[in-house]
Amino acid sequence: MDDEPPEHARYERHRLALAAVSEHDEAALVGAVLDDPDRVMVEAAIAGHIDARAAALHPLPSYPAWSETIAELIEDRPFLVRRLGEWTLFRAIVLGAPWRTEDLTEATDWLQRKVSESSASAEALAVLAERGRTKRVRNAAARKVSSRRR
Incomplete structure (x- = not known):
């Protein structure tokens, strides 16, 4: 007898479906997953998908079109947006595109950690060494700034 809750199986x-989806079928599948009635579970699955896909695409020229498509699908989901x-x-920070200091200082711990651990x-x-949200972020960023000066 399997006691796993149905939302865990879904x-x-x-x-698994999101991990294997083709670029061509991605929007349709994301839309179908968003129709699942368990909002929390859906947002966890889609957030994982966004993280995986964005990690692969962020340095590529295809990122803006991909993110625009996904943004249209998730526009009513504040966490995913x-x-x-x-x-x-x-992407802007690591590629040297324009970005605003306040956007970084107001960002989540997740993003600040990611930036402080990146190139x-x-x-x-x-900015993070001085105004990072947590001591961990401030210290990590300060170490990188210091090591670049050597």
């Missing part, structure tokens, strides 16, 4: 099915927006900010610009690291 989450795993969604997660924020995560996608933070991936876009991360971000000296400017971004200096």
Whole structure:
């Protein structure tokens, strides 16, 4: 007898389907997953998908079109919108595109940690070393700034 709650099984099915989806079928599948009635489970599955896909696409020219498509699908999901927006900010920072200091200082711990652990610009690291949300972020960014000066 399997005591696993049905939402756990659906989450795993969604997660596996999203991991294997082709670029061509991605929007349709994301839309179908978003129709699942368990909002929390859906957002966890889609956030994992956004993280995986954005990690692969953020340095590529195809990222803006992909993120625009996903943004249209998730526009009524604040957590997912924020995560996608933070991936876009991360992309700007690591690629040297324009970004705003206040966007980084107001970002989640997740993004600040990601930037402090990345090959971000000296400017971004200096901002986090001074104004990072947590001591861990401030210290990590300060170490990177210091090591670049040597």
